[in-house]
Amino acid sequence: MPKLEANLQWMFNEYDLIDRYDAAARAGFNGVELQAPYSLSIDQIVERLERNSLSHVIINSPVTDPDTGKGNIALRPDRLDLYKERTAQAVEYASGLGCIGVNIGVGPIDDVDPDEARETLIANMYHAAEELGKVGVVALVEAINTRDQPGFFISTTKQSLRAIDDAGHPNLAVLYDFYHMQIMEGDLHMTVKENLSSIKHIQIADNPGRHEPGTGEINYNHLLPHLDAIGYDGWVGCEYGPSGNTEQTLSWASPWL
Numbered sequence: 001m002p003k004l005e006a007n008l009q010w011m012f013n014e015y016d017l018i019d020r021y022d023a024a025a026r027a028g029f030n031g032v033e034l035q036a037p038y039s040l041s042i043d044q045i046v047e048r049l050e051r052n053s054l055s056h057v058i059i060n061s062p063v064t065d066p067d068t069g070k071g072n073i074a075l076r077p078d079r080l081d082l083y084k085e086r087t088a089q090a091v092e093y094a095s096g097l098g099c100i101g102v103n104i105g106v107g108p109i110d111d112v113d114p115d116e117a118r119e120t121l122i123a124n125m126y127h128a129a130e131e132l133g134k135v136g137v138v139a140l141v142e143a144i145n146t147r148d149q150p151g152f153f154i155s156t157t158k159q160s161l162r163a164i165d166d167a168g169h170p171n172l173a174v175l176y177d178f179y180h181m182q183i184m185e186g187d188l189h190m191t192v193k194e195n196l197s198s199i200k201h202i203q204i205a206d207n208p209g210r211h212e213p214g215t216g217e218i219n220y221n222h223l224l225p226h227l228d229a230i231g232y233d234g235w236v237g238c239e240y241g242p243s244g245n246t247e248q249t250l251s252w253a254s255p256w257l
Helices: 017-026 042-052 077-097 114-133 157-167 178-184 188-194 220-230
Strands: 003-007 031-034 055-060 101-103 138-142 172-177 199-204 235-238
Touching: 003 017, 017 031, 017 042, 031 235, 042 055, 042 077, 055 077, 055 235, 077 101, 077 114, 101 172, 114 138, 114 157, 138 157, 138 199, 157 172, 172 178, 178 188, 178 199, 188 220, 199 220
Parallel strands: 003 031, 003 235, 031 055, 055 101, 101 138, 138 172, 172 199, 199 235
Antiparallel strands: none
């Protein structure tokens, strides 16, 4: 049975951030993920994880450029030192929280030369994979749809795999998001099956709207059992904005919790 976990950046927004850990556990989740845990101390989070017997599955590296507000320092050759500093912060949190992976970030190309952006990204991917590997955490690369984030530099599964291959580090893997890839390429059933060996984390939301499964066109009643059938044994992160009160919109998940 797929191991669902709650994305606390998106879900349980009815509560303060630290209290979302408790809410997720009450709702039946055994795991959580959170893009930006950095406003909380590691000790604060660990206390809630232990209290609720929760696993903290993934976090994101903090890759927002302080000057532009855009999450693309992984692409900017003038931000190499900053990317290393942010990676060190992610390593500290991921290790302290017991995460299995970190989304190491890509971002929109903006005004960066494409060749320089790619060269910088590949170098940063290698660095993040090396540093995270020292604490037993996988560096994850996620493709994002260009409708929600115009100009996002990696927006398909093939691009993710090509960048991972170019970086050439064994501690790199794909974070595969059904929502983003439905928009960019479709064929979800076959794509996840054919690339399973490269996928270490999966996220879900329905389309359109990016709400809970059952509110759009993606057939999760097929895809979630399909993950079992093909042998995926990792976590499935619920990275969606509930269409109403979080607890009241979880009926779709009852077979999986």
